[in-house]
Every structure is written in C-alpha cells, then in structure tokens.
Amino acid sequence: MKRELRLAVVNWRDPWHPAAGGAERYAWELARRFAADGARVHYLTCRARGQKRSERVEDVDFVRLGGRFTVYPLVLLWMLGRRLGRRFDAVIDCQNGIPFFTPWVLPRRVPVFCVIHHVHDAQFGLYFPAWLAWVGQVLEGPVSRWTYRRHVFVVVSPSTQRAVRERLGWTGPTHVVPNGSVVAELDGVVSVPVGDPDLVCVTRLVPHKRLNLLLDLAESLAETHPGLKLHIVGDGPEAPALKAEISARGLDGIVTAHGYVPENVKAALVARADLHLSTSQGEGWGLSVIEAAALGVPTVAHDVDGLRDAVRDGTTGWLVHAGDDQADVVRRALKELDDLTRRDQVTTECQTWAAEFDWAHTAGRMRDLVVSAVRTAGGRHYGDEHPGRRR
Incomplete structure (x- = not known):
C-alpha cells in the first residue's frame, strides 16, 4: 500500500538566512521537490534574527531551532522527542564542516544520507582557534566515520568523493548527486559603468x-x-x-x-x-x-x-x-x-x-536513492506508480 514518504532535511541554514549560500540552495531544492512529489517534509535548521520559529513554505514545514552552534543539539533533541511519535522514513543530513549526527537519535532502520559539499579539515583553522579547529577535524573525521558507518555519504562532485576517501578515511558507500542550476531574469538595473575588460x-x-x-x-x-x-x-x-x-x-x-x-x-x-x-x-x-x-x-x-x-x-x-x-x-x-x-x-x-545541471535531475537522483533505501529498510512502498518520475 502506497503512502506519503516522511522525510527530514537537516541543514545548518535555510535559503532565507542572511548567510545562506549554495548548500542552502541544494537543501531547499531537494525539500521543495520532494514535497511537490507528495512527501511530508520537515526542514530543520537554525534561526536567524527575525525569522519565525516555524512556518510552512511550498508544503515544506520549517522548524528553526537555536543559533550557529546550539542548533546541533537542539535538532537532535527535537528529533529524539518524535522518535516514538511522528517518525521519519529517511533523513537527509547536510554537513557544513560537521554533520548533525542524526543516527544517534533515530531508529536503526531509518536510512540517513549524509550530504557533504566539501571537506573542511583545512578550513577550520581559518575560523577557529587551534583547539577548536582540532575538535572540528575529529568530529568531521573519526566521529563521522563511526556515526554514519551503516549509512551513506552523498557528495556533489568527484573532488568531494576523492576527499572523503583520502582525507576523511571514509570507506562506506558514496553517491555523487551534483548541484542543479538556475539563473534569474536579466532585467536587473546596473548603475555602475561597464569596464574594458x-x-x-x-x-x-x-x-x-x-x-x-x-x-x-x-x-x-x-x-x-x-x-x-x-x-x-x-x-x-x-x-x-x-x-x-x-x-x-x-x-x-x-x-x-x-x-x-x-x-x-x-x-x-x-x-x-x-x-x-x-x-x-x-x-x-x-x-x-x-x-x-x-x-x-x-x-x-x-x-x-x-x-x-x-x-x-x-x-x-x-x-x-x-x-x-x-x-x-x-x-x-x-x-x-x-x-x-x-x-x-x-x-x-x-x-x-x-545545461547538464538541472535541479529536477538532482532531486530525481536523490529521490531514487531515498526510495530504494526506504524499501530495503522495510518501509511501505512510496511512489510505486512512478518510480522514475521527475519534477
């Protein structure tokens, strides 16, 4: 019997956060397209000043918890509180330096896809003192390897795939799911003169x-x-x-x-x-x-x-x-x-x-991975009528 997929997308920020970037575009495009395809999607993230704690956008339920660092434990507490109630069929856990470690609070059968845009090991020292940079490297490396050992990494490029193998020591499965691309209309007014070049x-x-x-x-x-x-x-x-x-x-x-x-x-x-x-x-x-x-x-x-x-x-x-x-x-x-x-x-x-990079194809590739993992884990069928459907 087919029913809706219950999916959590966990990302450091949402696309309207003042510091949002490409990782937020990626998470949002996945969330909105899964929702449009009939899934029940929760997007868990931090909360910037002035943002609502919860709201629904394009059928995606946003839950905003904590700030730059406190969002990590608060997301785990929020998910733990729902473990016996409204459970999730799958989780897309997006890493920004360190992931959310959602397998710690999920039933073992729930598949988790740890999305890694790039390896941060060499960048921690640019932002934090030496001791905190070391903590970040340990969390990104050994702790992540152990936490996601029964799950999979999703990477956005061959470079990241090589980096998680060589620099993080990851030996588990990885899937390359690249970014899409979208360009705004060219009707913006530019007041500064054009250069030569x-x-x-x-x-x-x-x-x-x-x-x-x-x-x-x-x-x-x-x-x-x-x-x-x-x-x-x-x-x-x-x-x-x-x-x-x-x-x-x-x-x-x-x-x-x-x-x-x-x-x-x-x-x-x-x-x-x-x-x-x-x-x-x-x-x-x-x-x-x-x-x-x-x-x-x-x-x-x-x-x-x-x-x-x-x-x-x-x-x-x-x-x-x-x-x-x-x-x-x-x-x-x-x-x-x-x-x-x-x-x-x-x-x-x-x-x-x-033109080779399209968000519909990105979401479709991720959807195939999620649906396959949910079925393997023993979940009820989702989307059997349209296994190759894209939006």
Missing part, C-alpha cells in the same frame, strides 16, 4: 575565498588594462575588511564591492562580464561557476577541489595551476576572447555545459 566575482565574503588574491589580480591587471573594472558580488563577515583594503590599495575606481544584490541584478552583472573569477582555496563544486556558464560567461579559477570539476579547463574557462601567475592566466583568457569566433565558441561551450 569587465570582470566579476560572485562569492561569499569569508576567509577561504582568498579575497586578497582578487585585489592582487586587480592591481596587476590595471597596469596593462587601464579600463579594467572588477565587480565583487556577495556579502559576508569579510565585507568591512574588503572595503577597507580596496581603499588602502587605491583601487576605489577599479574594484567595486557590491555586497548583496537581488538575483536579477547579480545575473545582469555576470552576463555583461568578459570573465567570472574565483580565488577560493577549495569548493565542493562551484555553483557560481555554473550559473555564470549558463549566461555564457567563462570562469578563471584555481586548480583546487570542486572548481577543477566545475571548470572545463580550456573549454568553459581556464584553471590557474600550481606555479602559474593568476594575472597571466587572466591576460591569456582575455586575449583569446578578443577573437570573436573564439568568444562565440566559449559561450556555446559554457551554455552547453551548464
């Missing part, structure tokens, strides 16, 4: 994005490209330091820190650019890279985890390899794009590549 970087303003490398790049390129404009789009805790450094380096007329902008303005800024840039030290994937590609804009990024998957070197962008000067790579890319035939070829390759 015009470069853009869409990013969270946090330490591991290495914003200083963007400013180094602007300083170097300005010597050979006096019409250069670099637009940095995004917000985060490094915003005040970034603006101060732009002024200190005398780059006010060259680099514009836009902060947060509406999606249609972001899309308009990217669409008119010659190149999109990323100086991140590592990603799980590269959602901003694919969104730029969907607009026909190639990316120059460093040859690091995630970005080496999102950028097809020499086809949809250019990678800065170890020993390369990033400014020289950008100059080479701009020179290639001066040839209109080559620019058209790159634009076409970018859009073809981006």
Whole structure:
C-alpha cells in the first residue's frame, strides 16, 4: 500500500538566512521537490534574527531551532522527542564542516544520507582557534566515520568523493548527486559603468575565498588594462575588511564591492562580464561557476577541489595551476576572447555545459536513492506508480 514518504532535511541554514549560500540552495531544492512529489517534509535548521520559529513554505514545514552552534543539539533533541511519535522514513543530513549526527537519535532502520559539499579539515583553522579547529577535524573525521558507518555519504562532485576517501578515511558507500542550476531574469538595473575588460566575482565574503588574491589580480591587471573594472558580488563577515583594503590599495575606481544584490541584478552583472573569477582555496563544486556558464560567461579559477570539476579547463574557462601567475592566466583568457569566433565558441561551450545541471535531475537522483533505501529498510512502498518520475 502506497503512502506519503516522511522525510527530514537537516541543514545548518535555510535559503532565507542572511548567510545562506549554495548548500542552502541544494537543501531547499531537494525539500521543495520532494514535497511537490507528495512527501511530508520537515526542514530543520537554525534561526536567524527575525525569522519565525516555524512556518510552512511550498508544503515544506520549517522548524528553526537555536543559533550557529546550539542548533546541533537542539535538532537532535527535537528529533529524539518524535522518535516514538511522528517518525521519519529517511533523513537527509547536510554537513557544513560537521554533520548533525542524526543516527544517534533515530531508529536503526531509518536510512540517513549524509550530504557533504566539501571537506573542511583545512578550513577550520581559518575560523577557529587551534583547539577548536582540532575538535572540528575529529568530529568531521573519526566521529563521522563511526556515526554514519551503516549509512551513506552523498557528495556533489568527484573532488568531494576523492576527499572523503583520502582525507576523511571514509570507506562506506558514496553517491555523487551534483548541484542543479538556475539563473534569474536579466532585467536587473546596473548603475555602475561597464569596464574594458569587465570582470566579476560572485562569492561569499569569508576567509577561504582568498579575497586578497582578487585585489592582487586587480592591481596587476590595471597596469596593462587601464579600463579594467572588477565587480565583487556577495556579502559576508569579510565585507568591512574588503572595503577597507580596496581603499588602502587605491583601487576605489577599479574594484567595486557590491555586497548583496537581488538575483536579477547579480545575473545582469555576470552576463555583461568578459570573465567570472574565483580565488577560493577549495569548493565542493562551484555553483557560481555554473550559473555564470549558463549566461555564457567563462570562469578563471584555481586548480583546487570542486572548481577543477566545475571548470572545463580550456573549454568553459581556464584553471590557474600550481606555479602559474593568476594575472597571466587572466591576460591569456582575455586575449583569446578578443577573437570573436573564439568568444562565440566559449559561450556555446559554457551554455552547453551548464545545461547538464538541472535541479529536477538532482532531486530525481536523490529521490531514487531515498526510495530504494526506504524499501530495503522495510518501509511501505512510496511512489510505486512512478518510480522514475521527475519534477
């Protein structure tokens, strides 16, 4: 007998949190599409100032508990309180440095999918003192391996798949379920003039994005490209330091820190650019890279985890390899794009590549994994009439 699937999606933030990023888009797209397919979905997350403790959006029930760190134990307590009542058939447990360790409070039969966007071991030290960074590494590594030993990891790219094997020592099953992509309408109004060349970087303003490398790049390129404009789009805790450094380096007329902008303005800024840039030290994937590609804009990024998957070197962008000067790579890319035939070829390759990543396919792949695991665990049939259905 078929009945609705009861699913919990557990993620550090929701898509409307001020610090939301690609991980929140991923969790939300899964949640809303599972709900549209008839599942009963709870999205468990932290609560930002001014957010409701609970609400229902697109048939997804949001439960917001605690803040940056307290959300972890509060989510476990909330789930433990429902273990004997409204139980879940499956849980999507999203890791952001450390997962929620939901198997600790769930019946053993409930399958858990630990979603890992990228391995954080090298990043803990950028945000926390040494002792707390060590705690994070232990939780992400040995504790996670033991906790999810009867469950599976879901990763978003081949880079992350390699990292969980080599750096976390995970020997259990993994499934690659990539991000999708969606681009807003290009009807946003951009008041700042276009540069010659015009470069853009869409990013969270946090330490591991290495914003200083963007400013180094602007300083170097300005010597050979006096019409250069670099637009940095995004917000985060490094915003005040970034603006101060732009002024200190005398780059006010060259680099514009836009902060947060509406999606249609972001899309308009990217669409008119010659190149999109990323100086991140590592990603799980590269959602901003694919969104730029969907607009026909190639990316120059460093040859690091995630970005080496999102950028097809020499086809949809250019990678800065170890020993390369990033400014020289950008100059080479701009020179290639001066040839209109080559620019058209790159634009076409970018859009073809981006079209391979669709949120409906992402949710469909995850749905197949969840339904199969629920059946194997002895749950009642869900969705038998449409086993390959996509939305």
